[in-house]
Amino acid sequence: MKPRAAPADEVADDDWYEPPTSEQDETIQHSLFGEILDWMLAPLLLLWPMSIAITYLVAKGIANQPFDHALEDNVTMLVQQFKQTDGAQAGPAPGQGKSARDMLRGDDVDAVYYLVLDQQGRYVTGDRDLPPPQDAERYRSGMVLFRNDNVHGTPVRVAFSYIDTPDAAADAGDDGRALVQVAETLEKRAQLANEIIKGVILPQFIILPIILALVWFALARGLSPLAQLQERIRARPPDDLSPIDSGQVPEEITPLVGSLNDMLSRLSLSIDMQKRFIADAAHQMKTPLAGMRMQSELALRQTDQDEIHRSLLQLAKSSEAATRLVNQLLALARAENQPQAGTAFEAIELSELARAVVHDWVQASFAHQIDLGFEQPAHPVMISGNSMMLRELLGNLIDNALRYTPLGGSVTVRVRATPDMAILEVEDTGPGIPQAERAHVFERFYRILGSNVDGSGLGLAIVREIAQQHGADVDIFNNPRAQTPKWPGTLLRLSIALLPPEAPHEDDITYG
Structure with a gap:
């Protein structure tokens, strides 16, 4: 006699509980047109002031060149006029100082200054306020x-030259260099630079709006295939899930259209499966409902109390079958619509959960006159999963085992662990599942012919769906502990990954 499942405390009921979800953040919709326009115009509007500043600096450089040449010519002229003729002085020749002054002062826009110093640094002629160069x-x-x-606080441009006077230097005992320099204010230079800036900037004020209009038109034209794709999708009938022709869209949108076609393909497959499920469910519901109607009509026509009692018994059986079918349909729908791995999972001690489920089926095993046992390991077996769905899975395995095991047989639920996997096994001493049928018993509404057992063919389909939700594998074997070849029995094994030892905390463990 296998050890009987020990009585357990009252198990928390399986009412569906959905934790309150936090309010989703409000999403901000972005315009692709506006995004591209921003990234194109923002650099343009940032670079435009920079281009103006660079243009101004270049214009100043260009404006300086002709006026610097003019200053250089003036200095050369003074050097020639005031160059020492006899090696004794560095002053101008008689009568030449006034003519040089008149030539230099002839500018009506800028103030012009000049200064000549001899080799001893003494003033010869010109403006005394014009400072000499440093170093x-x-x-x-x-x-x-x-x-x-600067002259009197006004910026000036100065051209200067040193003149060698070696003979005078030898007599005077100094370095023998005289200084000639000419300076002018910057008004003409600024005017020329401004004229250059105006010539460059004013056309930009005309060209920039044209550029913006062309960019706007180019973006609208470039994004028009998106609008056309949108119109084609909107024009489709609601039931048209055929792939979108990717040959009519630009190359950049082809990956998006490909992903959309993949989604449409999956959606079409899902809808087809739902349609088949509804059709199969409607077909399966016909039998118990028709039986209930027939038995009720028969009971109404009967006058013999024994016949009425038999009809009511059959009506109760049909009602029980319909109730079980509806419950399994709801369980399958709930399993198929569970969140994918991670969102609704928690740390679960598998052996304690299995022990609680076995305890719930003890009375049913008594009704079937079957020995229901449970084998539990000595150490905890921790997994990550949804306890409610795992209880549903194990309940269906036990229910199947009890239904297909003959009177006096045995059903054993076993939990064990390998180094990296948790193993949940349900074995029975029934007729077993032929090798050829094992690939089909997990299909919806599939039942093995000749089994002579009432059922809906949904139990193992629910098991497979829940196992897939948990990333687990379900395998079918013959019962290695079967007594006779006529009754090879069945061993259904669920293999699910163990939690790492450090993952769960004691307060977070769920025992089912």
């Missing part, structure tokens, strides 16, 4: 050089 020793003689400076 004179680092400048080479005979070259016209440029610098920026």
Whole structure:
């Protein structure tokens, strides 16, 4: 005699419980057209001020070149006029100072300054307020050089040159270099730079709106295939789940259309399965409902109390079969619509859950006169799953075993573990399942011919669906403990991955 399942505490009922879901965050819809437009126009509008600044710097450089050449010519002219003629002085030749001044002062826009210093650094002619260059020793003689400076707080551009006077330097005992420099304010340069900027920027104000209009038109034209695809999908009949022709869409949208076609294919398959399920369910419901109607009509026509009693018994059996069929249909629908792995799973101690389920079926085993036993390991077997669905799975396995095991037979529920798998087994001493039928018994409404057992053919379909939800495998074997070849028995084995040892906490464990 196998050990009987020990009485267990009252098990929590199996009412469907759905935890309250948190309010979903409000999604913000983004426009693809606006997104592309932003990414195109934002850099353009950011680079435009930068281009203006760079253009202004370039314009200033361009404007400086002709005026620097003019300054260089003025310095050259002064060098020629005031160059030492006899090696004794660095001043201008008689009568030349006034003419040089008149030539340099002839600018009506900018103020022009000039200064000539002899080799001793003494003033010769020009404007005394024009400062000499700093670090004179680092400048080479005979070259016209440029610098920026200030005169009376006004920015000026200065051209200057050092003149070698070796004979005078030998007599005076100094470095023998005179200084000639000419400076002018920057008004003409600024005006020219502004004119260049205007010539560049004003056309941009005309071109930029045209660019924006062209970008807008190009985006609208480029995204028009999406609108056409949308119209084609909207024009479809509600029951048209045929694939979308990917040859009529741009290459960039082809992967999206391919994914949509895959989804339509899966949806079509799912709808076909639901239609077959509804048709099969309606067909299966006809038999018990027709039997109930026939028995009730027969009972109404009977006058003999014994015949009425027999009709009521048959009516009760038909009602029980219809109730069981409806319950299994609901269980299968619930299993098929369970969340996928992870969202509704928790840590479960499998042996305690199996022990609780076996306890619920003890009275049914007494009614069938079958010895129902349970073998539990000495250590916990932890898995991740949905306890309600696993109870439904094991309940269907036990129900099948009790129905197909003859009177006086035995059914054993066993929980054990390998290094990485939890094993749940239900074995019986019934007629067994032929090898050729094992691939079909998990199909909906499939029943083995000649079994002579009332049933709906949904029990193992529910088992398979729940096992797939948990990533588990279900296998069918002959019972290795069967007594005779005539009754080879059946061993149904569920293999499910164990939880890592560190995963569960004691407070989180569910025992079913």
